[in-house]
Amino acid sequence: MVEKSIHIRFKSKRILLHSVVEFIYGVVIQNAEWYTEIVCDFAFCVYGIEQESIYLVIHRIEIKVSKMHKEFLMGNEAIALGAMAAGVNVVSGYPGTPSTEVLEAIAKRNDGSTYVEWSVNEKAGLEVAAAAAYSGARSIVTMKQVGLNVASDPLMSLAYVGVKGGMVVMVADDPGPISSQTEQDTRTFGQFAKLPVFDPSSAAEAYEMIQTAFEVSEKHHTPVIFRSTTRVCHAYASLEVKDKEEYYNNEIEGFEKDSSRWVIFPRLSFRRHGEIEETLPQIADELGALAYNKMEGSKAATVGIACGGISYAYVKEALAILNEELGWNFLGEETAGRYSVCRLLKVGTPHPFPEEQALSFMDGLEQILVVEELDPYIERMLLQTAGKHQRAIAIHGKMDGSVKTAGENTVESVKTNICELLHLQSVCDKDRVESGSQVESNVLSKENATMPELPVRPPVLCAGCPHRASFYAVKRAMAGRKAVFCGDIGCYTLGNAMPLDMVDTCLCMGAGITMAQGFGVVEKDTTCFAFVGDSTFFASGMTGVVNAVYNQHDMVLVVLDNSTTAMTGHQPHPGTGKTMMGDIVNKVSIVKILEAMGLTEVRMVNPLDLEDAIAAVKEVADKPGVKAIIFKSPCIAVSKPESQCSVNTDTCINCKKCIRELGCPAITVEDGKVVIEPSLCFGCGICKSVCPVHAIEGGRSHE
């Protein structure tokens, strides 16, 4: 609270009261970085009539300033700080690119007042957060889009039951996809689940929007979905964020028992279904009016562009580039009767759809281009709105082939879409040449030259990754035998690459274990392997093992225990004995779990002891029933390197067996000779075991 007394002298006595007030607010706003409330008492004092001036004496002015500071934040960190500013009490989630950093950022800044956990999977996380919200806590659960599939069972029911405290389900979608199995669209999921969906277009907007999301959830007693996409989650921006003292303090009232509210029965579901359908249009009006949905450009335009999320940024930039290139006014202010060519609708709350805003956007338009990633969600909703209100407008997008259906948008792709719509073919054609990455770039025209063939560079297992040794051991043990290798989700999916070539299937979290059983049923002569990481084993592998034991399947379970959740950036899990609250707890033992499930053959081997590992696989594979090998060796990110290896050029016969068999990125050919790159080698020593003439020196030795 700041109190100030300001004397302001006006030159003329003929001023209206409201302009005085506006003036004061102007002065105040200019002097305050951020304010939430201004209270002002003032009085006029006519003085010196001859000079025609008036003094305005302000008796009291109170400015409630929200203290802010600037930070350079990743979109996910902005979401995290926004949630903290909204007073979040309970945070849960399961790691998954591109959502992971939200929970991590909260944990990092947590003073202990917020409860944070990496849950065993998304379903568990959602249920923990739901109960917290039943009790009046504000909670958030974070996950990637495929994680929502795992959490969908509780979510669908929770949409009916509702919550008391604000609850946000933060889901990160991955157009491209860059690091995911699917290009599913959480906006569509939100519509299916009948839940409000927020869709930020930038890190800055995400920070504000997540705070609104909590308020809306609490007000309407419904969980809400906050969906973001990779380019918003992983973009960085310099942002103004609230100081800690400004955070909302959510007092938790506690759980009030009421079985007519919290116990889902068909009768309750029927009643709630009706109520939800009644409230949704109300929420649509409320959310539609928020500034997250906005219209830009001229009322006189006949061409509309509708977009949401990161595509809004692409559209704005594409139009700015076109303005520059053609000297037109695509979206800017109307100046001297020069109307902008386009009108823009940005949809920030896609469900329930802001129909009223969409209708006023459509006024006077002849055609609309819809630019969005993943599903044609906005396009479908605009078509529905136009149909319902009998508006004759041509709507172009993914559904009529105007915009590509899969993959990410870019500024260039959006520019091409706009040019095609407006028949600016010449601009498009030039563009197409420039954006084809393998095509001769004609922007740079110093000299003509043919681009040399670029090496393909797919991701690979790190140099020194223990998974390489595990896959190689199984490969050697099973050489010449019929076997199928079911993979799973994690770094070890990369075991599919040449030369290892040890992942025959990969479907979803935990699927490898149960799929190995299915193969075993129909292919009796095949040895069926399932590779699963430690984190994935806990997340969704255990039920599959019980299925195998109960139904008498024949399979080899290989647990690749690297003591971390590596792919998503090394999060702890139940087997690591560390929690996100900083506690050291008992490690959950995979061996004991397997034994308790009834497995009689459970071996633990260090895969870097290659010969032992191969022997173990050979022995175990021939036993009947369900048997397990746990390859235990830490990920290089959570362990110390051994002394590096080097190739002795005197003894090396250049047979390249080390390269051909292992594919370790540290081993390359320089001037025709096999060498080990010292900045990459981790000293795991498996190349030593492979070399036929012992030409590789240094590295780890057998324990």
Place this chain on the structure above:
Amino acid sequence: MSKSVILCGVGGQGTVLASKLISYAAMAKGEAVRSAETIGMAQRGGSVTSHIRIGEGAFSPLIPKGKADVMIAFEPAEAVRNLDYLKEDGVVVVSKKAVKPVTASLAAKVYEGQDMLDYLEKKVQRLVIVDGQQIMDELGSSKVLNVILLGAAIACNEIDISVEEIRQAIKEKVPERFYELNLRALDAGCQLAIK
């Protein structure tokens, strides 16, 4: 006016730190900064890029093709791969040393960085080739290629950030025990570009 800088390389080469240092230095000057990083599977030895956009007037965190003022390439083939992001008279600072992917080691045909450098020589008007290996041998650390390249890029005077401002960013963002080493790498990089 906005400035756009693209950094490209191979996952694990330290592009992210270099990108952060530029961003922090720009932010410390009061500039609006947006950036985007490759995060996820590609970090395991795949092609990675960082996009940085400094100043007002940019909307997308990713740089549109043909709009990058400066490219800092940690690997010759990655420079060529991303060359269409560069504007006509843009600057390219590229590390001389090729990082050979496993696929290239397995394949019969060899990938040599020199072909890429030759191509860059022909296409790019303002090209600085950095022999980081020599400096790293002198400094006795194989982990400072990112800061050497950053030094060379700053010395080209195309990004409106001074060496002093990057030094300050290093001081604030890099653990103290690596501070001296990074400063020396930065200076060595600057010297190289000035020559």
